[in-house]
Amino acid sequence: xxxxxxxxxxxxxxxxxxxxxxxxxxxxxxxxxxxxxxxxxxxxxxxxxxxxxxxxxxxxxxxxxxxxxxxxxxxxxxxxxxxxxxxxxxxxxxxxxxxxxxxxxxxxxxxxxxxxxxxxxxxxxxxxxxxxxxxxxxxxxxxxxxxxxxxxxxxxxxxxxxxxxxxxxxxxxxxxxxxxxxxxxxxxxxxxxxxxxxxxxxxxxxxxxxxxxxxxxxxxxxxxxxxxxxxxxxxxxxxxxxxxxxxxxxxxxxxxxxxxxxxxxxxxxxxxxxxxxxxxxxxxxxxxxxxxxxxxxxxxxxxxxxxx
Amino acid sequence: xxxxxxxxxxxxxxxxxxxxxxxxxxxxxxxxxxxxxxxxxxxxxxxxxxxxxxxxxxxxxxxxxxxxxxxxxxxxxxxxxxxxxxxxxxxxxxxxxxxxxxxxxxxxxxxxxxxxxxxxxxxxxxxxxxxxxxxxxxxxxxxxxxxxxxxxxxxxxxxxxxxxxxxxxxxxxxxxxxxxxxxxxxxxxxxxxxxxxxxxxxxxxxxxxxxxxxxxxxxxxxxxxxxxxxxxxxxxxxxxxxxxxxxxxxxxxxxxxxxxxxxxxxxxxxxxxxxxxxxxxxxxxxxxxxxxxxxxxxxxxxxxxxxxxxxxxxxxxxxxxxxxxxxxxxxxxxxxxxxxxxxxxxxxxxxxxxxxxx
Numbered sequence: 001x002x003x004x005x006x007x008x009x010x011x012x013x014x015x016x017x018x019x020x021x022x023x024x025x026x027x028x029x030x031x032x033x034x035x036x037x038x039x040x041x042x043x044x045x046x047x048x049x050x051x052x053x054x055x056x057x058x059x060x061x062x063x064x065x066x067x068x069x070x071x072x073x074x075x076x077x078x079x080x081x082x083x084x085x086x087x088x089x090x091x092x093x094x095x096x097x098x099x100x101x102x103x104x105x106x107x108x109x110x111x112x113x114x115x116x117x118x119x120x121x122x123x124x125x126x127x128x129x130x131x132x133x134x135x136x137x138x139x140x141x142x143x144x145x146x147x148x149x150x151x152x153x154x155x156x157x158x159x160x161x162x163x164x165x166x167x168x169x170x171x172x173x174x175x176x177x178x179x180x181x182x183x184x185x186x187x188x189x190x191x192x193x194x195x196x197x198x199x200x201x202x203x204x205x206x207x208x209x210x211x212x213x214x215x216x217x218x219x220x221x222x223x224x225x226x227x228x229x230x231x232x233x234x235x236x237x238x239x240x241x242x243x244x245x246x247x248x249x250x251x252x253x254x255x256x257x258x259x260x261x262x263x264x265x266x267x268x269x270x271x272x273x274x275x276x277x278x279x280x281x282x283x284x285x286x287x288x289x290x291x292x293x294x295x296x297x298x299x300x301x302x303x304x305x306x307x308x
Numbered sequence: 309x310x311x312x313x314x315x316x317x318x319x320x321x322x323x324x325x326x327x328x329x330x331x332x333x334x335x336x337x338x339x340x341x342x343x344x345x346x347x348x349x350x351x352x353x354x355x356x357x358x359x360x361x362x363x364x365x366x367x368x369x370x371x372x373x374x375x376x377x378x379x380x381x382x383x384x385x386x387x388x389x390x391x392x393x394x395x396x397x398x399x400x401x402x403x404x405x406x407x408x409x410x411x412x413x414x415x416x417x418x419x420x421x422x423x424x425x426x427x428x429x430x431x432x433x434x435x436x437x438x439x440x441x442x443x444x445x446x447x448x449x450x451x452x453x454x455x456x457x458x459x460x461x462x463x464x465x466x467x468x469x470x471x472x473x474x475x476x477x478x479x480x481x482x483x484x485x486x487x488x489x490x491x492x493x494x495x496x497x498x499x500x501x502x503x504x505x506x507x508x509x510x511x512x513x514x515x516x517x518x519x520x521x522x523x524x525x526x527x528x529x530x531x532x533x534x535x536x537x538x539x540x541x542x543x544x545x546x547x548x549x550x551x552x553x554x555x556x557x558x559x560x561x562x563x564x565x566x567x568x569x570x571x572x573x574x575x576x577x578x579x580x581x582x583x584x585x586x587x588x589x590x591x592x593x594x595x596x597x598x599x600x601x602x603x604x605x606x607x608x609x610x611x612x613x614x615x616x617x618x619x620x621x622x623x624x625x626x627x628x629x630x631x632x633x634x635x636x637x638x639x640x641x642x643x644x645x646x647x648x649x650x651x652x653x654x655x656x657x658x659x660x661x662x663x664x665x666x
Contacts, residue, residue, distance in 0.1 A: 038454070087653065088645040091393060095592055096641040103634025110629045222462050229455045268470035275459040282451040289450050305314070
C-alpha cells in the first residue's frame with residue numbers, strides 16, 4: 001500500500017468517524033442520566049439541514065455548525081417536553097422524533113437540493129504536520145475531527161471527574177434516591193438530553209458541511225442508529241466510543257477505497273458493511289448479559305415522576 | 309397554576325379520544341403551515357383530504373396505499389403489545405419484495421395457477437427470514453431488536469439496489485435499474501376493472517380479522533399481551549419470553565413481507581431500486597395511532613394512506629412539496645404521544661395558598 005493511499009484512508013476514516021463520535025458522545029451523556037433517546041437520526045438530519053441552510057445563506061461555516069447544534073437542541077427539547085415533562089414512553093417518543101426529523105428535514109431541505117459548498121478545509125497543525133509521513137497522516141484533519149476528540153475527553157472529565165457528572169450519573173442509576181436527597185432529577189435529565197441534542201446536531205451539520213458538503217434527503221443513512229449502537233458497544237464509557245467510531249469509520253471508507261485496494265465486490269455490498277458490523281459488535285458485546293447489566297445505567301429508559 | 313396528577317386508573321375514554329385529539333391537532337398545525345406557505349388553507353385541505361376521494365379511481369388508490377400500511381401495521385401492533393420493538397418492517401417488506409419478486413422472475417412466462425400463491429408465500433417467508441435474525445440474536449445473544457432490525461433495513465435496501473443494478477436488471481431496459489415487468493400470471497388480480505386496488509386489500513382485511521382473533525381470543529395472544537403489560541407476572545406464570553419475542557418478530561416479518569410482495573406483484577409490477585416510500589416506518593405510526601388494535605390499525609392506515617395520497621395531489625395541484633406528508637405523519641405521532649398523557653394523568657388546579665410545595 002502506498003503512503004498516499006494510506007493517508008487517504010486514514011483521513012477519510014477520521015472524517016467518517018467524527019459524526020459518529022459526536023452523536024454517540026451526546027447520546028452517552030443522555031443515557032448516563034437514564035434517558036434513552038432513539039431520536040438520534042432525526043436530530044442529526046435536523047442538524048444537517050439547519051447547518052447547510054445557515055451556511056448557504058450566510059456564507060459562514062461556523063454559523064452553520066452553530067445552527068446545526070441549535071436545531072439538534074430544538075428537537076431534543078421537544079423530546080424532553082414529551083418524555084420528561086409529559087411522561088411519554090421514551091422508546092415511542094424517540095421513534096417519533098426520528099420520523100419527525102426525517103420528514104421535517106426533507107420538507108425544509110427541498111430548496112437546498114443540488115447546491116454544493118466548498119466545505120470544511122483541513123487544518124494542518126503547525127510543525128507537527130511537517131513531520132514526513134506521520135505529519136499528513138495524523139495532524140492534517142479538519143477542525144471538527146480534533147474537536148470531536150476534545151468532546152470525548154470533556155465528556156469523560158465531566159462524567160467521572162466533576163460533581164455535576166456524579167449527580168448526572170446518580171440520576172441515571174437511581175432517580176428516586178437522587179430525588180430524595182434533593183437533586184432536580186427532571187432538570188438534570190433535561191440538561192443531559194439538550195447536550196445530547198446539541199452534539200447530534202453538530203454531528204449532523206458535519207455531514208452536510210464537511211463529509212459530503214451538500215444536502216441530500218436522509219443523508220445521515222442510519223448514522224444516528226449506529227451511534228446508538230456505539231454507546232452500547234462502548235459500555236457507556238466515552239473513551240471506548242473512540243475505538244468503536246474509528247472501527248466503523250474504517251469499515252465505511254472501505255467502499256470508497258475498495259477498488260484501490262483490489263477488492264472486487266459491488267459497491268452496494270461493500271456499503272452493507274457498516275450495518276453488518278454494527279450487528280456483529282452488538283452481538284459480541286451483548287453476548288454476555290452481565291456486561292450490559294454491570295454497565296448500563298440502572299434507570300435507562302424509565303420515566304421518573306416526582307411525587308411529593 | 310395547574311399541576312399533573314396521576315389518575316387512580318387509566319381513563320378508557322381518553323384511550324379512544326386521544327387519536328382523535330391528535331388528528332385534530334395535526335389538522336390545526338396543517339392549517340397554520342398551509343397559511344405560512346402562502347396557500348389558502350381551506351383550499352389546501354380540500355386538495356389534501358377531499359379531492360383525492362372524489363373519484364372512484366382516487367378511492368381505489370386510497371385503498372391500494374392503505375394495504376401495505378394495514379399489513380405492516382397489524383404485524384407491528386401485535387409485536388408492540390408484547391413489547392418486542394421490531395422497527396425494521398421496512399427491511400422485512402423489502403426482503404418480501406425481493407423473495408417474491410425473485411420467484412416471479414425465475415418463473416417468468418410460466419402461466420400456471422400455482423405461481424401467484426408461490427410468489428406470495430415466498431414474500432411472506434422472505435419477510436419472516438429477515439425478522440428471524442433480530443429474533444435469534446435477541447433470544448440467543450440479548451442484542452437489542454430495535455437496533456438489529458433497523459440495521460437490516462439498510463442491508464435489505466442495498467441488496468435490492470444491487471439486484472436491480474446487477475443480476476436481475478432487465479437486459480432490454482435501456483440500462484434502467486429495474487427488472488423486467490412481471491407477466492400477468494405473476495400479478496395480483498385487480499378488484500375492480502380500471503382501479504389499481506387489488507386482491508391484497510382483501511387479504512389484508514382478512515388478516516386484520518385474524519389478528520383480532522389471535523390477540524383477543526387465543527391463548528398465545530393472551531400470553532404475548534401479559535408479557536408486554538406485566539413481564540414479571542408473565543414469567544411467574546411460566547410464559548416463555550423467548551417464545552413471545554420469536555412470535556412477535558415472525559408475525560411482524562411475515563405481514564411486512566406480504567406487504568412487500570404485494571407492492572411488486574401489484575402496483576409496481578416489477579422490481580425497482582425501492583419497494584416502498586417508507587410504508588414500513590409509517591406503519592410504526594399506524595400501530596401506535598391505531599392503539600395496537602386491529603380495528604384501530606385499519607382506521608389509522610386509511611388516515612395515513614390519505615396523507616400519502618393528499619401529499620401527491622397537493623404536489624400536482626398546488627406545487628406543495630411531497631415531503632409535507634412525512635412531516636404530517638411525524639406530527640401525528642407526536643400529538644398522539646402528548647394526548648396519551650391524559651390516559652394516565654390529569655391536570656388539577658393548584659389551590660391558591662395551599663401549602664403543597666415540598
